Amino acid sequence: MAETKVVEKESVTVRFAGDSGDGMQLTGTQFSNTSALFGNDVSTLPDYPAEIRAPAGTMAGVSGFQIHLAAHDIYTPGDKADCLVAMNPAALKISLAEVVEGGIVIANSDAFTPQNLKKVGYETNPLEDDSLSDYELYAVPITTLTLNVVADIDGLGRKEAERCKNFFALGVVNWLYDRPIDPSLEWIEKKFGPESPIGQANKKALLAGFAYGDTVQMFRVRYRVPRADLPPGTYRQLNGNQACAYGAIAAAHSAKLPLVYASYPITPASDILHTLAGLAGYNVYTFQAEDEIAAMCTAIGAAYGGAVAMTGTSGPGLCLKSEAIGLAVMAELPVIIIDVQRGGPSTGLPTKTEQADLLQALFGRNGESPVIVLAPQSPADAFDTVYEAVRLAFRAMAPVIVLSDGFIANGAEPWRIPDLDDLPPIETGILKEPPPDGYQPYARDPVTLARKLALPGTPGMEHRIGGLEKEDITGNVNYRPENHHKMTRIRSEKIQRLADFIPEAKVFGEQQGDLLVVGWGSTYGAIRGGVERALREGRSVGHLQLRHLNPFPKNVGEILQRYKKILVPEINEGQLAFLLKATFLRKVERFNLVRGLPFKVKEIHDEIVRVLEERDEE
Amino acid sequence: MSTTAPEKPAYTRKDFVSDQAVRWCPGCGDYAILAQIQNVLPTLGVRKENVVFVSGIGCSSRFPYYMDTYGFHGIHGRAPAIATGVRLVNPDLDIWVITGDGDALSIGMGHFVHAIRRNLNMKVILFNNRIYGLTKGQYSPTTPVGHKTKSSPLGALDYPIHPIEVAIGAEATFVARVLDADGATMRKVFSEAAAHRGTAFIEVYQNCIIFNDGAHGHVSDKKQRPEHALYLEEGKPLRFGPNKEHGIKMDKTRPVIVWNAENDDELLVHEPQTASATYAYFLSRLHYPEFPIPFGVFRKVEHPPYDALLRERVSQARERNKGGLAELFRGPHSWTVE
Incomplete structure (x- = not known):
């Protein structure tokens, strides 16, 4: 047999697809982390169903994960895959359109049973009927090979043994693209412990998959994507939801205030809550509220009490928060609302991305109710965007809506870790003692038009705020026509004045x-x-x-x-x-x-x- | 964040009166409640900058404007949620939520129950006048069946809800009922509530003179009160009547009135500190006209508040956390590009 040759490529896109229970998200994440550690630029697109476990083998249950890795700066998870790993007929059927012509298809032939083929409407087995002749097809009995290699591990059930097949597939792909497998071996050991049967089985499956590529010699070509020429710095992989969480923590750190994150679980925003819930040690208070409205109101209360106050949600939750966001506009409190947009309207497409909440963010409240609206452009950029959201919220004393989306939330890319000292300062404008002529809750900074906060607990500045129209300067309730007109203009003007503060747009x-x-x-x-x-x-x-x-x-x-x-x-x-x-x-x-x-x-x-x-x- | 000064500040009622003109209708029961809160606060030893009143929407919710403390007039039904946020940030504050039967039990029922369930360290005072006042006279969740209002001209069809039952159902650690016309009990209960650690829930029977005058007439009328009000006193038998001559006892699983009860032994003895909520719930089910209406503290038990537990977790995590932000950001798998 001829020696496999190694071809260098500038970029490669790989797609893993299988049943929801096949561990494709994990496999994809491992492959992208390994590639990032290796020094490639990486961009990922998880694509999974809303159902936790749709019926096995059906099209509805297919979970996919696409990774684009390159030797240069990249911006997307890739248009079409150069290589598809299909763990069953449903995954092949749904994903084939996403593979480039002539691309590699690695299929788990064990899963192409008459029953599974029938489930998705294949009349004949595509691995055998020549219908894939435009592709470089490798039918590999992944399940059988995995079961064989883990057979001698004590205390491993048949189901557990079979579940290791994703690591076998990962091993094959790692070999094909000349990736090191050590990072995944380390991960398995850390996750399952060195002695656990499941950990050992997964390691064996991974090593066997890698060896399979080497020994079977059925692949004609191996590909190598050299390191990308990224700007100097320390990097890590980061997805958009993590980036939001880290941006929030960094902002609270700069503002020298605790972070309060009040949220109600909703896809695809919940991971922000999960991430922050594990980081209490950074002066983070997470609060899982009883509903979206409560989450928003708790954030408002926290802002009033003196925190960097934040809530996170997706479109349906943003609808529910609308009235309370209006309260934050009227009370002129700095609150950040992260909307991880998903397909709508209504429940829509919970796990799919969309950008259709922009006008809702701008206008979806009663009355003239201007808020600051920002949008990150990539997963890592969400860190800077959330950080800036906090900065602008305090500068204008106004709510900020950050429009992330499902693509950013779950997609990952290398993040150049910032030096904390390089982050711009966050001035909160919180008064520690009354001004010489007394505290007026709605007196304003002449440049920013922002009012100054006096926190409960500070002597000499007791005052009342709320949702009723405020009298200019005093903040007392006031229904006079000229006052309402003036305050409406001020609330709008202070947002517009931020245009003098934010950087100019660059083409x-x-x-x-x-x-x-x-x-x-x-x-x-x-x-x-x-x-x-x-x-x-x-x-x-x-x-x-x-x-x-x-x-x-x-x-x-x-x-x-x-x-x-x-x-x-x-x-x-x-x-x-x-x-x-x-x-x-x-x-x-x-x-x-x-x-x-x-x-x-x-x-x-x-x-x-x-x-x-x-x-x-x- | 503030710290509580060691010495007791010397305040008078006036220190808690704001410069805003009170705008309730003349004769409204709210005036009496406001006056008693302003009377009680100087006696509590709290610093006024640490006092925060949070309210929702409705006549009662105008309350914060009249207090010279920190105050937040929120949106309809959401006062407990706003107060939750304030509570999480600052452990030194004395937080009072002011709400009404519409605000807390209709649009805000979710937050009301969850604040109590979490036992957040705050006082919740519900002004129950059994009507929507600010929207000018529609029936509320506590309006009796058959009551004719603007939105129920043929009589209300909804079965009313009893806030104390709901509060006890959510395991409230402090539950009391007072009457706007009974200043002495208000002062006593407000003081006791202020000292409670956790959610202290107080239902105030409050009269809306315009849209539901006399809703609590059987007790607010001084002549009728002794016949219809059962004053709860810890360790004392449940007795009522002009000369405390009647009592309440259990007959198997049902409470019954013992008219002219001579012997205390057969009567129930008030034990608000009983751990189980069953007794307090039983009390809450004593409804007029079958029974006298209990006033005073139904239940008072110790249970750690959510906010205290969360604060403890955060401080422990901060103590354990040796690494800084830079370490967190680097994570276990970072790499350096030269």
Whole structure:
């Protein structure tokens, strides 16, 4: 047999797919962590069903995890997979469309039983009927091989033994892509302990899978993705929910206040609560409230009491919090609401991503109720966004809504760990003693228009606040027409004034020309990839990704004027496009795909080409 | 965060009166409650900057504006949730939640029950006038069946809820009932509640002179009160009547009235510190007109408050936590790019 040759590749996308119970999320996470530790840039996309365990072998139960690893900076989890690991027929059927032509398909042939094939409508076995001839197919009896290798471990049940097959698959893929297996071996030992039968079995399965690739020699080629040339620094893998939690802790640390995180469990935001619940040692108070409204109100109470106060939720929860967010607007309290957006309306698609809460965040409350709205553009960027949210909340004494989404929340990428001393300071403006002329709850800083907080427990500043309209300066209840008009304007103006404080927007690519692609939030990676491709083709394109959605950076209007056309891709029906049109009176082209999935680079690129080549009607 | 000064501050009632004009209707029962709270606070030895009143929406919820303390007038039904946030941040505060029958038992029932269940260290005073006052006269969750109101012109169909039963059902550690027309009992119970560690729940029978005048007439009328009010005194038999001549005893599983009870031995003795909530629940089921209405402290037991337990966990975790933020952020698997 010929020696397997090793081919170097700039980037590779691998997709693991199997039953919800097959451990695909774990396998994918292990593979991406190993790759990150190896020094690749990594971006991941978990894609799992809302059901914890849908019936085995069905399409509804397929759980997938895609990893893009590269020797350069990458922005997305990859459009299509170069390699698919399909643990059963359902996984193959659902994922094949996501594999590049000629791509590698590794299938667990043991799971391709007549019964399983029938469940998903295969009339013949695709591993045998030549229907996969366009792919490089490897049918591997993963279950049998796994059972054989763990057979001699005492105290291991048949079910437990079979469950190790994901580690066998991981071993094969690690061999194929020339990854070290030590990090996963270490992880298993730490997770299960050195002596446990399950730990030993998983280790054996992993080693056997790796050896299988080496000894069977059925793979013609092995691939190697060299280390990426990332900026110097210390890195780790981080997903968006963890990044939100860490950003919150860092902000509370800078503000020298405790962190109170009050939340009601909701997919896909719950992991923020889980992460923070384990970090009480960093002066973190987590509170699992009885409902979404209580979580919001507890955060408000905590802000009033003198904490960095935060709640996290997803779209349906944001609806429930609306009235209380209005209270925070009226009481002028710094509270952060993290909305990890998911497919809607109503319960919608709990585990799938979407960007359709933007207008709700901006306008979804009674009365004129302006809040600050920010959106992170990638998992690691969520750290900086949440940190900035706290900074802006205190600067304006106003609530901030952070629009994360399912893609950011569960996706992971290398995070360059910041030096804590480099983080910008957070000034809380909390008064320690009454000003010389007495404390007035609604007296304002002339520059920021923010009121000053006096915390309960501080002598000499006893005062009352609440949801009724406040009298300017004194904060007493006041229903006078001129006062209400004035206070309405102040609440809006203090948010708008942040535009003088936040950085100006920066365009990537052409600084003026034919087309500006404007995005917000998690579409960053796909848009950047699409724009880079268009630039390489010599097209005149720029990319503007907005982190600040209220207020907009002050140069956005001017930037829009520099391009002939504006394209706004969004995972909604055109909400930012609507805002840009209304705010800047510019004609914009929308590009909207609302599938519960992120954009692919190719989709953005194709749309850029289409818009550029489209003749103007005029 | 503040610290409590060792010496008892010398306050008078006036120190707790804010500069805001009180805007309840003339003759409203709320005035009496406000006056008694303002009377009691100077006697408690608490510093006024540590006192916080949190309310929801309704006539009762205007209360914080009239107190010269810290105050937060929240939104409908959510006062316990807002107070929870304040409680988590600062252990030194004396937190009083002011609510009503609509605020706590209708729109805010969820938060009411959960605050009690967690035994959060706060006082919850529910002004029960059995009507919606601020929205001008609709029936409330405590309005009796058949009562005609603006929204029930043919009589209310809903069966009323009894807040003390609900509170005890949620294992409230301190439960009491007082009457707006009975200043002495209010002062005594408010003082006792203030000293309680955990959620102290007090139902106040309060008269809405405009929309439900006389809702508690059988007890607020001084002449009728002795016949219909059962004053609970720890260690004493359950007795009522102008000369305390009647009593309550158990007949198998049912309470019965013993008219002109000569012998204390057959009567139930009030034991508010009984660990089990069964006795307090039994008391809460004594309803007019079949029975006299109990006033005073139904239940008073010790149980660690949620906020104290959480604070303890956080301090222990902080003591154990040797690494700094940088270490947390690096995690077990970081790598360095030169």
